[in-house]
Amino acid sequence: MNNDWRKGLFYISALYDGLLGLAFFCCWPRIFDYFHITPPNHPGYAQFPALLLIIFGLLFLKIARDPEANRDLIIYGILLKIAYAGLVFWYHVTTGIPPMWLWCAWIDTAFLILFIVAQRKRTAKA
Numbered sequence: 001m002n003n004d005w006r007k008g009l010f011y012i013s014a015l016y017d018g019l020l021g022l023a024f025f026c027c028w029p030r031i032f033d034y035f036h037i038t039p040p041n042h043p044g045y046a047q048f049p050a051l052l053l054i055i056f057g058l059l060f061l062k063i064a065r066d067p068e069a070n071r072d073l074i075i076y077g078i079l080l081k082i083a084y085a086g087l088v089f090w091y092h093v094t095t096g097i098p099p100m101w102l103w104c105a106w107i108d109t110a111f112l113i114l115f116i117v118a119q120r121k122r123t124a125k126a
Helices: 005-034 044-065 071-094 099-120
Strands: none
Touching (some): 005 044, 005 099, 071 099
């Protein structure tokens, strides 16, 4: 029986990033309004990153199906989480940023740590 915790991790991540991307793609004006954030001056500035999140959600789904065979793809998830959390924390420290983005950065930091552990794990060969 294969009880690889990485499957659950990447299924959760696929769901998180996929649904977040879908929400921002379809409902970005409401989200910005709810959090009192000045919206971008064009829908594409919100929708393109939303589509990238959906694409990464699909990547995480592929990894979840067979984490060992897809270990080489985990680095892209690590880089995504570094890019997002790094930028948010940088702007938080230097110029300030709305709290909504900070919550997502902390969640991504948790995923980042787990992705690093998952990428380093090797399954024992029989």
